[in-house]
Each structure stands twice: as structure tokens, then as C-alpha cells.
Amino acid sequence: MKVWSRVIALLLAVVLGISLAGCSSGQKPAEKPAEKQPEAPKVKDSITIALQGEPTSLDPQFPDDGNMRAVTDNVFEGLLELDGQTLKPKPALATEYKVVNPTTWEFKLRSGVKFHNGETLTADDVVFSVTRIIDPKFKSQIAGNFSSIKTAKKVDDSTVQIITNGPDPAMPVRLTLLKIMNKKHVESVGDKVTTQPVGTGPYKVTEWNRGVHILVERFDQYWGNKPSIPKAKYRFIQEGSTRLSALKAGEIDLAVNLLPEYAKEVPQVATAEGLEFPFIRLNHFKGIMANKLMRLAVNYAIDKEAIAKNLFGGYATVAQGQLFKPGYVGFNPNLKPYPYDPEKAKELIKQAGYKGEKIQLIAERGRYLKDGEFAEAISMMLRDVGLNVELKYYDWQEWLKTLFNRERAPDMMYSSHGNEMFDADRTFSSLVHSKGPMSSYNSAEVDKKIDQARTEMDPAKRQKLYEEIGQMIYDDPAFICVVNLKDIYGLSKDLQWKPRQDSRITLYEMKLAGQ
């Protein structure tokens, strides 16, 4: 009997225990809303931005990485910054600058600027940042932007001089890309500089959970206007369709780089004239495309309107016979796109004596908007006029190697060009000058003009030189210039932001409705 009563007691205890546990767990959900209710009317204080990939590093001086810039453009600043709509440089960490002599620029620093670690900005930080990025040992992937800089020197605590190798009229724009770092921090953290960014910008990075997210928070001691949004989270969603569904489900507030086809489906779409010009580079050095008539023919064979209207659903404008748009230094207003004229193309091909030889077209896919489809559409149009085009997709590394090695240059190569300096020198020096890293064009005359323009300090003369170069590589084509893409962003209903001409994702310019 005793045993039985024990068993019953135990059972009772268990049953009681379970029911109690049930009660308490049943009460919890009831409590939660009660706690939360007072918070509900409050506007949300954080937004989520979906990038295409995770930044490789958060050291803004090292990689050439758009995913990183989406974060670091809000965390770091340069001496100057670009106006998002007019593309003209304006003061940032420097309040004013003057040209002392053609190779010396002098900058007055803003006073009272704080770094995220509490340090005050001094001339030492600026000198350190400039010499760090141009140091050949550092091997910065963006050092090419600053190749004209010889050195920087401190004049006094709030004055810095930058010395150039020769006259460099594009210096102000260059400096919008050179982010200022905190000397003390960089020197003390060593390798951790890639994960612990300390800048002067409106936001500071509070957490980087690798593979998951990056969190940023408003920096209270920021010298400029206080941004509207207190916190933000960056997530990394590679697939465009996944970004779309996350946006539709309300998981994210901003999705970058959406397909034109998705524009109708998002709560709010925002577009801006983007930087990217997908184009075809023609091999002027050797092979079948070295023949000028062939290069002219392929320019006539491409229906640029159809690509802008159909392939990109109207979210692209036809390039004006060059890789620039109005507003860039060096834009030539006299150039017009080659008309779509397949008959003329066939005639030119005939004149060129083409006999059906194989023509390579090398492309990559998955990196830029509709890159694979773009290359395929181009190859289809070229086949239509009777060219035996063989399209091959390389993987990214292989494609880069081919792009940067003239010996391996194919007859035609797909690439996409974005000139974030809005200055013709960048495009011409890298893509047209026979010594340019991505060039397959070979003209001593053009080279001479590019060299001349690079050091011409008179803006009018410089502009004229660039217009001449533009005309020369239009008449004896270096590229098939096709379209200029618009950036397409998907926004949640309550996010307000006007995308910029320079494709920067400026968190500090965003607002939430109701704030």
C-alpha cells in the first residue's frame, strides 16, 4: 500500500508541476503585449539595408569593393565630398582649399571634428591617411586613383599640403575618394583595422557579425547635421529575387540593385542615373577587330534603343557615343550614338573582307545587372549581321585576368565601366591609353593627348582636349558604347531617400516617414 501511495503522490506532483508550468508559460504571452504596448506607437528607430554581398573588409583605403563602400561611405569621410546631385566637390573635413602652385594643394581642416574613438582630427591623421594609401607596400586596390599624389605634409595642426607629381586638375574629385583614418587607431590595432573601423562619419559601426550582419549607430559627436535614422543593419542577400521577397515581406527597408522587372512589385521604387556603362571593348591591337571597318560595323549592328527599352525595361539610357554623360568633365556634346543600321554594318563587313572567321566575345555573368543577358543580346545582334561570334563566359577571376592583360585580350570583351570621379581622365587613362591597365587601344596620337590633358590646369583647354579624344575614339572606335544604366532601389513604404548620381548609399540622407 505504501508503495502505491508513493506512486500516486509522485504522479500528482508531476501533474501539478506540468499544469503549473503550463500556467506560467500560458501567462507569458499575455504579459508580453502588455509590456510592449506602450512602445508600439513609437516610430521604429532602425532600418535594414540589403546589400548584394558582404564587405570583404571595412578598411576603406584598401579594397575596391562596392559592398564595403555602402557601409563605409557612412562611417568615413574625405577632405572633400561630392554633392549627390550636381557631382561637384564640396567641403567636408577640409573647409577650404587653394592651389599654392600647380603641384601643391593646401587644405584647411575643419576644427572640432571627432573620430568615433574620441580622438580629434588633426593634420597628422590626414598626412597619415594620404601616405598610407599611396604607399606601394600597402598595395591598395584603389591606389590608382591617387597615382598623381607624391606626398602630403603638415603645415600646422589644421593645415595640410598635398604635393603632386605634376599638375593634377582632378585633385579635388580624387580627394572625395580618399577616406581619412585615425592615425592612432590604425597604428595601435594592426590587422584589426579591417574589422574595427574608426572614422569621422555620421555613423559608427557597432557590430560586425561575419556572414550575418553589420550594425551601425548614429555617432552623437558628429560635426555635421544629425542624421534622421538612429540605427541601421546591413544584411547580405546575393540573389536579387530573394532581396525582392525580403522587401515585400517587410524584412528589409532598402534593397539595392533590383532587376527592372521587379520595379512593379516593390512597395516603393527609387531610381537615379547610375554610374555603370556596360560596353564592349574592341581589340585595336591585333586580330580581326584591328580593322577599323569591322569596328565601325559592329557599332552599326547594335540596336541600342532596343537594349535600353527591352532588356533593361527602360531603366537605361542610350550612351551618347561615349562612356560619359552630361556633367562629367570631358563629356563631348557633339557625339551621337551610332544609329542601328544592319544593312550598313553588312556593307562595312563586306568591305573589310571578312570571311566568316571566328570572333571571340568574352563576358562574365552574375556581377553586374543582367551582364550575361547583355552579352548574349549583343552576340545575337552581331550574328544577325553575319559575324561568327563565339560568346564565352569566364568566371570572375579569369575575366579580370583577361581584362587586365593585353596579351590575352580577345577580339571583343564585355565590361562595365563606372567612373566615380566623373572625370574623363580616369576612363581614358585606364581604358584608352595604350599603357592603361584595361586598354586594348593603340594610338600614339591619342596617348599624347591623354597625357597632355592629365596635367592641363586650364579647365577649358582640358575640356577641349577630352572632347577631341572622345571624337577620335568615336571615329576610330575603341568600344561599342551601348547604354548607361539607372540604379534601381526598392524601398519600404515608410523610407524616404533620393538616390544619388554617384550611386552612394547614403544612410545619413535617409528618413523614415513620421520622423
Added chain:
Amino acid sequence: MSQESVAYLTPTSRRQRAVSALHRLWQDKVAFFAAVFLLIVIFSTLAAPWISPHDPAVGKIGNRLKPPAWMEGGDPNYLLGTDQQGRDVLSRIIWGGRVSLTVGFVVVGLAGAFGTLVGLISGYFGRWVDLLIMRIVDVQSSFPGLLVALTFVMVLGPGQWNLIAALTFNGWMIHARMARSQVLSMRETTMVESARAIGCTTSQTLFGHILPNIISPLITTYVLEMAHMIGAEATMSFLGYGIQPPQASWGLMIGEGRVYITNAWWLVTFPGLAVALTILSLNLVGNWVRTEFDPLHRSRH
């Protein structure tokens, strides 16, 4: 000898056996329709140049993403709609089937022949030959197939023939195992013993006596492997390491159409159906072949 047992060996009765096999196929309705579907696929891919309404590689960019003909905005010229380059989806499916079936047949042909031969040798000779061959098979089978194929294609470069090479490299082991296990049970039979006793050479014994007697279970494996290889081709092309554009392949079509799934479902749906139905049919027919060749199994039904 009774009349019937003599008739068993005459050609007339062979025809009767074929007729009765077809009859059993007709009774197994699922397998019957699967077989009919496969015949349609085989026919349409053989006749692709004549029956496909458009050139599968040529499209007008202005015609892109047109819905199937019966939908609003559809064009009767493009029955299943057009893809992201303005090409006819139906024509691409027909030509894509050609690629899939070519890859399937060639891979199973090569891998099957090689694997069966290796399996025969391994099973027949036994001892260290068997040990060596089976360890190679084990080692190679322990690598994930897709990974090996991807590495293979990355080194050789993408394309139809490299894909076939990669899949063959990956696919022979199952045939070797299959053949070996059959040979093992056959080796000890009195039939093989007497063949040896009357002085048959090794190759006569292997190919004249053993192979014909083990071929039926092997055929089932060939059919099932074919389904597997068509799936593998689709996977590789989907990932961009198989068939290269502008050539069409079902997997490639799905891969390229994937981004448009929310607003142009026909790009993924039709080639997806083609892959799924073909693989399903091959599996069903494979099952039927197994029961057909295995009288024990058959009598149970």
C-alpha cells in the same frame, strides 16, 4: 517432347513473347504512358530541325518575355512564350531535349560499357584483381559526384563534351558494382563450370556465357542511370558549368529563367516539367523493365 516446348524455340513464339510483353506493358498503365512519353521526347529531339517552330538560338530582343499563347499578351507564334532574349521557349525545349538525351545516352553508353567490363573482370577473376578494382571504385564513389564533376569542368572548361567526360568519369562505378555482383553469383554455376570444362577461353566464357545471362538486371541499371545523368546534366547546366549559351538545355533554361520566376513563370515551369517528366518516365520504365526481366518478380504481381 511435347509440341509446346518445341514451339518455344521457334521465331513465331519469340514474336508472341514480344507481343505478350507489350500486352503486359499495356496492362501496367503507368509504365505504358511513361514509355509513350519517352517515345515522344525521343522522336521530337530526333526531328528537332524539322518540327521546332523557330531557331532556338535566335531571338529578337523586342519580343522578350512574351507569355504563352493562351495568356493575355501571348503571341500564337510562340506557343509556350519567349525567354529573356526573345527566343521561342518551345523550340528551346525541343532542342534542349536533344542535348539532355545525347548526354544521357552517351554517358550511359560510355560509363556503362566501361563499368560493366571492369565489373566482369573484377567478379570473374576475384582475389587481388577484385580487391584492387573494388577499392578504386570505393575511393571514387566516396567523393561527392557533383563536386567531382564541377572540378572536372572547371579545369577542362565548360561545354557539352567536357560535361560528358565529367559525368562518365563519375558514373562508371555503379555499373562496375552491379556487373560484379551479378558475376559473383554466376561464376559458381554449373553452366560456367561446364563452359570452362569444354575449353572455352576466358573471353568466351565472360562475353558468351556470363554476360548474356546477367544483362537483364544491368539494363535496368542503364535505364535508371540515364534518368540520373539527365538530372546531372540539368544540374550542371543550371549552375552554368554545363551547356553554354546560345545552345539550349533544360537545366540552362531553368538557370537563366530563375531570376524571372516572379513575373515570367513559363521560363522555369516548362523546362522544369520537361526534366521532371523525362526523369520520372525513365524511372517508371526502368521499374517495368526490371519486373519484365525478372520472372520471379513478375509472377508475384
